Every structure is written in structure tokens, then in C-alpha cells.
Amino acid sequence: MAPIIEKIAQALHLPHKDSKKGESAPPATSHAPAPAAAGSAPAADAPKTQVFDSSKVTVIFVLGGPGAGKGTQCDKLVREFDFCHLSAGDLLRAEQNREKSEYGELIRTYIKEGQIVPMEITIKLLENAMRAALAEGRAGEGWAEGKGRFLIDGFPRKMDQALKFDEEVCQSSLVLFFTTTEEVMLKRLLKRGETSGREDDNEESIKKRFRTYKETTMPVIEHYNKQGKVASIDASPSIDEVYEKASAVIKELFAGTLNRNVTV
Numbered sequence: 001m002a003p004i005i006e007k008i009a010q011a012l013h014l015p016h017k018d019s020k021k022g023e024s025a026p027p028a029t030s031h032a033p034a035p036a037a038a039g040s041a042p043a044a045d046a047p048k049t050q051v052f053d054s055s056k057v058t059v060i061f062v063l064g065g066p067g068a069g070k071g072t073q074c075d076k077l078v079r080e081f082d083f084c085h086l087s088a089g090d091l092l093r094a095e096q097n098r099e100k101s102e103y104g105e106l107i108r109t110y111i112k113e114g115q116i117v118p119m120e121i122t123i124k125l126l127e128n129a130m131r132a133a134l135a136e137g138r139a140g141e142g143w144a145e146g147k148g149r150f151l152i153d154g155f156p157r158k159m160d161q162a163l164k165f166d167e168e169v170c171q172s173s174l175v176l177f178f179t180t181t182e183e184v185m186l187k188r189l190l191k192r193g194e195t196s197g198r199e200d201d202n203e204e205s206i207k208k209r210f211r212t213y214k215e216t217t218m219p220v221i222e223h224y225n226k227q228g229k230v231a232s233i234d235a236s237p238s239i240d241e242v243y244e245k246a247s248a249v250i251k252e253l254f255a256g257t258l259n260r261n262v263t264v
């Protein structure tokens, strides 16, 4: 494991159920449970369970290229379905700007270069935000008795994030995949860049983000496609037209009638 990853894993290994694993960082690549010694109490090395129970906590990943309209659609879905919306990019930017963050500079560099931030950081930020939302005990549909529903926007962008999150944090239910052309995305991002203040909404960073999306994120979509978990939505039309389809998919998901791996 590269030293920087080791350092990150160590520092972000905040107290939770597997915090007794020891002082050293867990290897980021090996999740194979060590066999428990016969007769011993369930130890820190016992097979891992997920942090959140997917029979209570619904996780929907929202993917699509930069500028596909993920955030815009999530804002609308939150209003209709009482989701907690967590944007991985927003969480990373907040951590980047947090005064005492050890990772501010590292995150800034990755974002500017359109690269994927080491997964330990992003997953820990998501896990903490989910824990906080569940502890807060929100009002609204789907939030009684320890239940919750989350739209996780812009995540997972790389296979390692997908595998680790599903195995260790919470099994996802669905991938809402917004697809459109690079031409449309570039136009939207440059428009957004006029007011967003984002360091990566410029043509040079956008090109890099497109490349990362094709090379690193598309395999994630293919992975979930094979699992029959993807609902693809053409994100080229107007916000309201796209939303009509997105909303219908979510209604069907909650009604238990959704046909996955469809393009709507």
C-alpha cells in the first residue's frame, strides 16, 4: 500500500465498530475475514458486517458524467421523496475547506486534476454523514424506527469505492444513471463555471474529468449493470422532462415494481 494511502487510512480510521482492530491501518485491498480462533470471543477480526443494515437503510447511487445534472435531479428528488442527499464532491470540498483538515491540499490537488480522491477519505466522509443523518432522526417518509433513505450523488466513481462501500458500509439498492453527450455536459459545466466558483469548472479540468469518467467510472456502471441494478435516464432534455423519468423510477423502486437495467 502506498504510504500516503496508509497515512490516510490510519488517520481516518475513526472510532466505530471495527476500531479495535489495532493501531495500524487496515490494508485497503484485503477484506477477507481472518478465521476466528476456535472458542475465542468474537474478535476484532471476526467477519465484517456492514455498518448500516440495507433492510432499513436504502442507498441509491446517482451517477453520470460531470455536468449530466445529478445534483439538480437529486435536489428535486429530495423534495418529493424525503431523501437525504449526499454529494461526494460536496463532502470532499467541505473537507478541503475545513480549517483543521489534514487532507485539504491533497483533496484540492485531486479535484483540480479531475482525479479520484483516495477512497478511504470519501467513504469515511459518507459514512459519517449517513450516521449523522440517521442519528438526527429526520421527519418524513422512510425515516421511522432507524430507517433512512439516501441519494449518494457522484459516488462510486471507481471500482474500489464501489466494492468497499457495498461490502463494508451498506449494500446499495439501485444506480440512477444519467447519460448524455460530452457536448451537452461541456456546455452545462462552462455555464455553471460562470458562477460556481469551482476550481474544476474550467475547460482544462473538465477535459480531465471526462477522461476519468470514461476510464474509471464507466467500469463501475458496467459492474452494476451485470448485477441488474442500473436504471439509465437520458439526461439531455429539460430538467423537468428528465425529472419526470427519474421520479417514476423511484416510485417504482419503492413500490417494488421496478425493472432494473432499463433505459427510460
Ligand code: C5P
Residues within 6 Å of the ligand: 066, 088, 089, 090, 092, 110, 111, 112, 114, 115, 116, 117, 118, 122, 153, 154, 155, 156, 157, 161, 200, 209
Ligand atoms: O461530483 P463532483 O463533480 O462534485 O466531483 C468533483 C470532484 O471530486 C471529482 O472530479 C473528483 O476529483 C472528486 N470526487 C472523487 N470521488 C468521488 C466524487 C468526487 O474523487 N466519488
Ligand code: MG
Residues within 6 Å of the ligand: 070, 071, 087, 089, 153, 154
Ligand atoms: Mg454535483
